[in-house]
Amino acid sequence: MADRYSVTKLMAIFVIKQMAAMSPLSSSNVIVNIVAPGFCKSELTRENNSLGLRIFKRLAARETEVGSRTLIYGASAPVESHGQYVPDCKITPTAGLTKGEAGAELQNRIWMEIRAKLEYIQPGVTSLS
Numbered sequence: 001m002a003d004r005y006s007v008t009k010l011m012a013i014f015v016i017k018q019m020a021a022m023s024p025l026s027s028s029n030v031i032v033n034i035v036a037p038g039f040c041k042s043e044l045t046r047e048n049n050s051l052g053l054r055i056f057k058r059l060a061a062r063e064t065e066v067g068s069r070t071l072i073y074g075a076s077a078p079v080e081s082h083g084q085y086v087p088d089c090k091i092t093p094t095a096g097l098t099k100g101e102a103g104a105e106l107q108n109r110i111w112m113e114i115r116a117k118l119e120y121i122q123p124g125v126t127s128l129s
Helices: 004-022 050-059 064-076 100-121
Strands: 035-038 086-087
Touching: 004 100, 035 064, 050 100, 064 086
Parallel strands: 035 086
Antiparallel strands: none
């Protein structure tokens, strides 16, 4: 269960990379990127009031206004951000499982599974035309 955050982040990166590949700027003029505002002080954890989380929030969490800057940047980022990971208002290359042939295969497999589920819920939703 502890690895769910990193697995979810990896899946989000793969989906955004796939959507960007399916929607080239030359035909869509839409920039697709993935932003990461970081851990922010917010009400998202209001039901978990553990001492450890309170200490971690105090030491490491940023104000929501600071985290929101990343969202605004992602929405107005330059074309170079298309298909890229953009934490802290800067394009950052991904690493590990997102790279190489194995990463491409995993990205395709994850995309096909997610696509099938989305199409089951709403036929045609994954068509970008």
